[in-house]
Amino acid sequence: MTPIKIESITKSFHGETAVDAVSLDLASGSFTALLGPSGCGKTTLLRLIAGFERPDAGRILFNERTISDARAVVPPEERNVGVVFQSYALWPHLSVAGNVAYPLKMRGVGSAEIERRVAEALATVELGGFDARDTADLSGGQRQRVALARCLVAEADVIVFDEPLANLDVHLRAAMLETFRQVHRATGRTIVYVTHDQAEALALADRVAVMDHGKLLQFSTPEMLYRAPATGMVARFIGRGGVISAEVTPNEPGRSRVICGQTSFFARSQGQPQGPADVLLRPEALRLVDAGSGGIAGLVRRSTYHGPAYEIEVAVAGGRLVVDAPHALALGSPVSVAVDDAWVVPDPKSS
Ligand SMILES: Nc1ncnc2c1ncn2[C@@H]1O[C@H](COP(=O)(O)OP(=O)(O)OP(=O)(O)O)[C@@H](O)[C@H]1O
Numbered sequence: 001m002t003p004i005k006i007e008s009i010t011k012s013f014h015g016e017t018a019v020d021a022v023s024l025d026l027a028s029g030s031f032t033a034l035l036g037p038s039g040c041g042k043t044t045l046l047r048l049i050a051g052f053e054r055p056d057a058g059r060i061l062f063n064e065r066t067i068s069d070a071r072a073v074v075p076p077e078e079r080n081v082g083v084v085f086q087s088y089a090l091w092p093h094l095s096v097a098g099n100v101a102y103p104l105k106m107r108g109v110g111s112a113e114i115e116r117r118v119a120e121a122l123a124t125v126e127l128g129g130f131d132a133r134d135t136a137d138l139s140g141g142q143r144q145r146v147a148l149a150r151c152l153v154a155e156a157d158v159i160v161f162d163e164p165l166a167n168l169d170v171h172l173r174a175a176m177l178e179t180f181r182q183v184h185r186a187t188g189r190t191i192v193y194v195t196h197d198q199a200e201a202l203a204l205a206d207r208v209a210v211m212d213h214g215k216l217l218q219f220s221t222p223e224m225l226y227r228a229p230a231t232g233m234v235a236r237f238i239g240r241g242g243v244i245s246a247e248v249t250p251n252e253p254g255r256s257r258v259i260c261g262q263t264s265f266f267a268r269s270q271g272q273p274q275g276p277a278d279v280l281l282r283p284e285a286l287r288l289v290d291a292g293s294g295g296i297a298g299l300v301r302r303s304t305y306h307g308p309a310y311e312i313e314v315a316v317a318g319g320r321l322v323v324d325a326p327h328a329l330a331l332g333s334p335v336s337v338a339v340d341d342a343w344v345v346p347d348p349k350s351s
């Protein structure tokens with residue numbers, strides 16, 4: 001399979017930088033999600049990887065071979081990349097089987113083999129028996145699976161997805177997530193998956209690349225992204241929680257003391273930061289305790305029902321926290337929050 005190396009790739013449109021010196025090493029057979037807010041450069045980076053755009057600077061290597069730099073770009077059809085976009089781009093005049101068979105026909109593969117490989121690919125995406133169906137008569141999710149089968153049959157070493165689930169309802173999304181996972185497990189292709197849905201990214205990918213304003217902010221496992229975000233933007237963008245400004249003093253390597261109002265608590269940290277810092281507190285590591293029993297003092301600012309629990313927003317010294325509670329709390333009531341775990345967001349100036 002194909003490892004992808006992206007070296008300081010930059011792309012501007014009309015003087016505006018869409019992708020800004022991004023470097024990424026994607027292992028062969030890895031599943032990488034590109035995550036970030038609208039306009040941060042995800043699609044542009046994906047199009048650079050697939051060969052639809054030429055970079056202004058930097059280069060991209062497939063299998064240690066340069067396939068894109070500022071001088072030349074190997075076109076998509078010559079770099080063995082399969083592309084699944086949000087709009088499925090199926091041929092409307094061809095049946096399901098006709099669509100999936102298309103890349104093989106173009107290559108002059110024999111009809112018996114085409115039939116066998118198309119049946120295999122349709123079975124992988126759980127569309128066995130749909131061969132003769134008109135693609136116009138399929139649901140959105142089924143069309144997406146036809147597009148996926150077409151990539152599989154073409155034996156693309158690399159498959160790139162651009163928000164493939166954005167049009168689908170919650171149940172279909174869950175079913176498709178499972179299909180993507182199975183296809184990845186079964187085929188070992190190198191997959192790059194663009195989404196702005198963090199739940200999708202965390203659930204699917206081995207590693208997630210978070211982008212903002214064209215820059216790569218963090219590239220790590222979903223768990224590290226959640227537990228130890230590298231910047232304030234990542235801390236706020238991923239998962240629920242509150243980021244407060246506080247004073248931090250060193251305790252031991254990897255652990256700091258955070259002073260918040262009249263109290264203090266321990267937090268995980270990178271090295272031994274000292275001075276003012278942003279501190280991330282996740283709701284599952286916070287508990288409401290009796291006022292005066294040592295937690296962070298605060299006032300209830302919001303109380304919203306979120307499925308099984310109430311999400312309580314608490315104003316404290318330095319910011320706002322989010323805590324889950326089994327019942328609603330009156331706005332303005334004084335509360336105390338005990339901290340089991342927290343993370344000192346690294347200071348960009350000190351790294
Ligand atoms: N062909 C183009 N011409 C001019 N500007 C472009 C072009 N393609 C992208 N851009 C600009 O580059 C920036 C990044 O766009 P991109 O499509 O990569 O964002 P994105 O992260 O995929 O956003 P979204 O989540 O909304 O799809 C945006 O400011 C966009 O307007």
Ligand SMILES: [Mg+2]
Nearest residue numbers: 042043044162
């Ligand atoms: Mg996009």
